[in-house]
Amino acid sequence: MEFHSCPRNHAQEVRAAAGSVLCVPCLGQLERNLRTLPGLHQEGLYHVLSASRRRNPTKVSGSRKRDHLNMSALDARNNSLAVLESWSCFVAEKLGPAVPGRSVPALTGFLLHHLQWLTGRPPAAEFADEIEGLHLELLRAIDPEPGEHNAVLVACVVAGCPGKISTSPRQQERAGKSGLGCSAGHAWEMRELLAVGHLMNRQRKDAA
Structure with a gap:
């Protein structure tokens, strides 16, 4: 039986899972990242007009901080939709099913449904990298590190x-x-x- 190593960057060689281009840890992380995208995308909407996460959303009095346009959150939301739609179109072209409605929940559900097929194809590592990138981009836009600026x-x-x-x-x-x-x-x-x-x-x- 022939074994292949996972093509993603690991500290050491890790065997790919059966029927997959990716290893078991990468498969699990990819699925988790996909499942969290709809929630992060929705939360990003609340931060488009805010610089950072509201630590205490119930506290209204005493806070007169002005809202402003958070381009990082807006870009992250737009990028998420574009990347998910692109991969959904890739699946649709190869397998035939129509791409669902143009929304992050619908697209992630579609990709999760075809995840086994996707991770068995040569672009699986690229797919995992892009989904991980979207996950991190949304997190950073929602809750930026101290000193990060998104003004343009x-x-x-x-x-x-x-x-x-x-x-x-x-x-x-x-x-x-x-x-x-x-x-x-x-x-x-x-x-x-x-x-x-x-x-x-x-x-x-x-x-x-």
Whole structure:
């Protein structure tokens, strides 16, 4: 009987599980990461307008910290959906079933259902690495390490405006804004920030 080693980076050679490209520990970690993605993706939504996790969500009085646009959380949510959809399309092309609705719970459920088939294919290590990357990206966006910053400076989303938008909470406080604004004077209320964030994210991708 021929044995193959797991292609992921291990301190020592680890045999792949029967019928899989990955070893047993990698298989278990991959499944756990997939199962946690929907919850992390949903929690990330609550942090799109916040710099860090609210340690005591029941405490309202005495906290006047301004909300601001958390681009790390927005990017992590968008990346999760894009990566999961890409792998679901890969499965659909090879096996035939239609890709489910474009949502993280539906896509992760689809991938978990076909996990045995996926982990037996050559791209299994790449799949595991990308899912682990999404898991870590969402965790860091939700609860960043001390000293981490996610502020960015981008062109105003209003056509023809030369102003710049900064997502730095300190700059927003200095400007005395209750939402988000550009250096030329355009301003958006808190309820509009998610839509503005998508436009900013699109600009960054186009520039790249």
